[in-house]
Amino acid sequence: MVTPTRFPLLARNALACALLPVLLALPAPVWLPGASVAHAQPAGLPDLGESSADELSPRLERRLGEAIMAQSLTDPDYIDDPDISQYLNTMASNLSAHAPSDTQQIHVFPVRDASVNAFAMPGGFIGINAGLVVAAQSESELAGVMAHEIGHVVQRHVARGLVQQKQTSIIMVAALLAALVAARGNSQAPEAAMAFGQAAAIDAQLGFSREAEREADRTGFQMLSASGYDVNGMATFFGRLMALSSVNERTSTSFTRTHPLSIERMSDMQNRARSLSTGAAPPPSPPDFYFVRAKLRVLQAASGQDTIDAIRFLESRAMEATTGIEKAAAYYGVGVGYLRRRDYAKAQEAYDKATSGARDHVMLAGLAIDIATAQGNADKALTLSRAARERWPQQISLAFDYADALQRTGRHSDAVVFLNEQISRYPDQPRFRQMLATSYGGLQQPVAERRAMAEFYSRTGAMSAAVELLTQARGMSKDFYEQSQIDAQLRELQRRVKEENDMLKRFKS
Ligand SMILES: [Zn+2]
Incomplete structure (x- = not known):
């Protein structure tokens, strides 16, 4: 989850500040599932779902999640990138298809935050920080963390945590109301941009128990292994996170703070992996992983200097790369970085290097279209996007690109x-x-x-x-x-x- 220190609860704008004292002064929200719900729901309130003494109803939970999500679309930390969303959600549906029990529909979204973290929101929404993808060394490592988060959803830890802590319920109500207040107006209004701060604060309040962490590991591991990822992915990634946070307090990852790791958890993970491991070398990560990771290294940048640093890093990565895919993906990231800097000549140069040797990838095709569009060459963007859609008909980003090119050429x-x-x-x-x-x-x-x-x-x-x-x-x-x-x-x-x-x-x- 996102650390509340970086995104203080409800502190991002005046609307929130005005609401907060009122909300915190409220008594425990009686309409939330809890001790006195059944008889306390006042007349005229919407039926938000059947109340249960110990669990938030899935319907209310989904509604809370949707209210926060609707707002997060305007949050500057929301990464609105169809390629990345499609990649993450395909991974999530591969994993959750093997969930041990029926689960809420999972929706994963990328967050512009360089800290290594992931968080589960109410209603099956999972935020994955750019920094987490950037820190992963293989697709199976990323899938390992995602499986763990989906494990929290499958086990309904968010819902259970919410009703166990009265304080958290108040924060939930604050989040919902703030989201609804913002939603009443134009969603483009600047005061709408505050959703993640709340989601983060909620997740921080929950602080999953050790038992919940073990359950999420166990459930996540089943999904990871049943969906064909390298079963060592979870243990290697968590192991690296643990080493990182013990070596240097400053780089202590948010993830290890909110999902406390222990020697015991680590050895459980390693034992599970060992029991299933065939001893064969793990399969290489698919090209998509490298391209998505390179793009997120650029998109996580919070400043122009960060973007330049990301470009420098990817340039050196491209020089050192041992496989053609890694080299192409690194140059792709360089191209995305220069495009953001509006240096089209350098973006094109990076694209040419990435595609040398007739290498192609759907995200490279997207980069070529973006460069043409940014240069005002709508005809070229139209030709490129039409051809790319024939080649990759399933890619949603190309449908956006094609529609955009049709519009720019007046069609x-x-x-x-x-x-x-x-x-x-x-x-x-x-x-x-x-x-x-x-x-x-x-x-x-x-x-x-x-x-x-x-x-x-x-x-x-x-x-x-x-x-x-x-x-x-x-x-x-x-x-x-x-x-x-x-x-x-x-x-x-x-x-x-x-x-x-x-x-x-x-x-x-
Ligand atoms: Zn966890």
Whole structure:
């Protein structure tokens, strides 16, 4: 999890500071599952799920997680990169497909933070710090940590921890309310950017028990081994983290503070790995791992100087690389770094080095498109992204690139058709709806534009912005059938806004 020292709870903006004293002065939130829930839920409050004396209901837990996630989309520490998200979530679904029991759907997201850490939020959301991926020496090591986090989710440690600690429940409510308050307005508003601080504080408060850590190890190990990763991955990575934190207090990783490691845990992991190990050399990590790791080394940079340092590091890595893949991935990272520095000539040079010997990779294709786009060469970006999509039809980032190139070259009708296909294929990618709105705008279709944008807002938690746009669309529409569709959408949205307002009122009074 993210350390609360770096992201102080609710301290990132004025809205939060104004809310905090009120919230902390509140009595224990009676509607959260706990001692007195069943009879204490006041009339008019939304039914947030069946209350249980010892467990947060999965539905409430998911709702809390979604409220925080909706806000985190605008958090500057959220890394909005479809390639990285797709890589991490593919890994998570490979692992959780082998979970010993039914589990919540897992959603993994990357966080712009160079400290070595990962954290489980309520509702099956798992944050992975860039620094953790950068510190991993193989894909199986990364999978080992992710399996451990999924282990916490499978065992429902977040939910159980929340109801065991009254103090934490108050923080949860604070987090939920702050998220909802922010969500009532435009999700692009700067005060929305505070979600991770809360998620982090919650996770810090939980401080999983030793028993919970062992359970997560055990469950995680089963998933790791059943999904075909090197079974030594977990022990080698945790071992390195433990060595790091004992050698130097300053580099003590956040992960080892929040998931305390012990000699006992380490030997359990090693024994499990030994019992399954075939003695054969572990399989090499796939190219994706090296490319994702190189990109995150650049994206974790918090300043221009950090970016330059990352470029220097990757340049020396490229010189020393022993395999072609590692060399190509390092040059790829160099190219991403120079692109961020807006040095297009150097970015192109790094791309050329990465692709020498006819080497290709889907993320290299993405880099070439990004360079062309940044240079204002939309025709080239269109040609490149069309070709890349034929080669890698499953890559979501290329669908974004292609739609973007269609728009930049003024092909809005084609973009509308294409984006609607992508929306049915990937309903959980709100950015396609935002792009669809742009293309309807380009085609002078204001009603469709507002409806698409309202969908985007409602899926990213900005309910009032969604209501506002739908109301405008309703006023503009001349079509009876369309009007009644919009009315139905408005009723549903207004119901959700009222639900949230009621909740706020309850805690403000
Ligand atoms: Zn843990």
